[in-house]
Amino acid sequence: MLQISYIRQNINIVKEKLGVKNFGDLSLVDKVVSLDEQVRKLKAESESLQASVNAASKEIGMLMGKGDKASAEQKKQEVATQKTTIQNLNEQLSAVEKELHDELVKLPNLPHISVPKGKTPEENEVVREGGTKPDLPATAVPHWDLIKTYDLVDFETGAKLTGSGFPLYKGKGAKLQRALIQYFLDFNTAAGYTEYLPPLMVNEATAYGTGQLPDKEGQMYHVTADGFYLIPTAEVPVTNIYRDEIIKENEVPVKMTAYTPCFRREAGSFGSDVRGLNRVHQFDKIEIVQLVHPEKSYDVLEEMVLHVEKLLNTLELPYRILRLCGGDMSFASALTFDFEVYSAAQQKWLECSSVSNFETFQTNRMKIRYKDAAGKTQLLHSLNGSSLALPRIVACLLENNQTESGIQLPKVLHSYFGAETIG
Known part of the structure; x- marks a missing residue:
């Protein structure tokens, strides 16, 4: 606010x-x-x-x-x-x-001075690219075909159990999810983030605190009998841990990470953009959140961007970083960098992470404060980022590493998955 x-x-x-x-x-x-x-x-x-x-x-x-x-x-x-x-x-x-x-509360956050003008994703600025796009053979297929070949995800049974957009991971597909989750958490905790395992439902005050309400009520699943909401991201419960609290200045920055399933109603409706794992209603994601001194938040934003970039480099995936234009930013963000990985089989970029500085927009709603050297109570700045969201990472890992003998996993995942290939 x-x-x-x-x-x-x-x-x-x-x-x-x-x-x-x-x-x-x-x-x-x-x-x-x-x-x-x-x-x-x-x-x-x-x-x-x-x-x-x-x-x-x-x-x-x-x-x-x-x-x-x-x-x-x-x-x-x-x-x-x-x-x-x-x-x-x-x-x-x-x-x-x-x-x-x-x-x-109807007014969105004000954009940082560096945010470019624009209305559509096509007007976002490419900051830089990294990694190498693979040169796949003509026989390469998209991940939804590879999933069937190696029996990794059962979309039909997921739809039977719940509905469209709720995948059922099985066998090596489930094992790959677990390996990625553990690796991402280990990567984050090694960088000083404290791990949390928060509730998957939140009350209205918690959803309001991070800006999901009143802006995004139509995008969340609402448990009407209790007034709870299924979380769209771990950012919501994790940032609210410090709601209505005054943090000692010497305890700042507060660095938190969490794995949760995420639930989003707006999963799209047509075309390859929503096929397979490209867009689903339930997915796994690991989040990083920081509460920081206002004078240091943009240095921390750069630090968090570099953290996610390093993580993508370890996965050996081609990626690019975008600075979002004003029209493509979220309601609560002051500045956002999106990460996209390149899907070689689909020949398109897929978003896998957003890293944002919200300045005091969220902390003003949640009354997350600290006392400065003069004893005056001040609002902290909040930041968060995906580190990482799994569906499109999995899609690109499968597509970009397909060979005649199976899916060759990046070296960093071998010990977590217990094998070098999916075959």
Whole structure:
């Protein structure tokens, strides 16, 4: 959530930055500022009247001490009238504060100065590429065919058990999932991240804290009887671990990692973009989250990008890093770098990770703070990244490493998988 004090002091800058994100209703900024003015006016009136009541109460005591009961009774009547007015003002204040909050949470985070303008993924900036694209034979096939050949995933039975987009991993397919999950967690914990295993359902306050609500309620599975939501990513429960807490400055940065299944309703509807593992409703992902000092968050963002890049290099996959344009960024992000791996058989790039800095947008919602050297309470910055999401990694590992004798796995996975090939 944006800080109202910043909006109030920088109305034109806020509108300009929201324009970079292609936010459609800039009049909402004016409405928020108007509501804020009403809140401050009502507070001032209420506080002024309360000060008058306090002064009059002292005066009543003095008059009673002098024996001037008539003047004291008159003052009491004035105080009673003022108290009724204060009550009415406070009721108005509560209503306007709620309206201000309800409108304020509709505003997305402001983009960093480096975010390029643009509306579509085609306008994202390629920062750099790494790895080598394999030269596959003409007989190479996409991963959905390889999955059938080596009996790794059963989409039909998954659909029978739940529905389309819920794959059933089996045999070596299940073993590969487990190997990747363990390797990714080991890679992250070796870099200083503490591992967590969070709940897979969260309440409304938790979903609100990271910006999933009210922006993405249609993308989450809702357990209506209990008001819980199946998590779309481990970012949601993990970041909320420190909700409503003040962290000691010497304990910052806080570095967390977690493996969870992830659940997303928006899995697409047609074409090769959603075929096989390209887009599913349930998938496994390992997340990294950091809570950091505001002055260091963009250095940490670069550190996290390099961390994910190093992980992809160990998997020997060709990749590229994109700086997302304003129109392709998430509601809560200030700056996002996407990682895509190259699918040689499909001849296309597939997103496998996003690394983002949210600055104070999430921590303001969750009230995650620290005390600076002067003892003043300040908001921390939050960052997160996929490290990594498995489906498209698996798709590219299968496609890019297919040979006549089987799937040749990268060396780093041999000990985790217990073999060098899937065959």
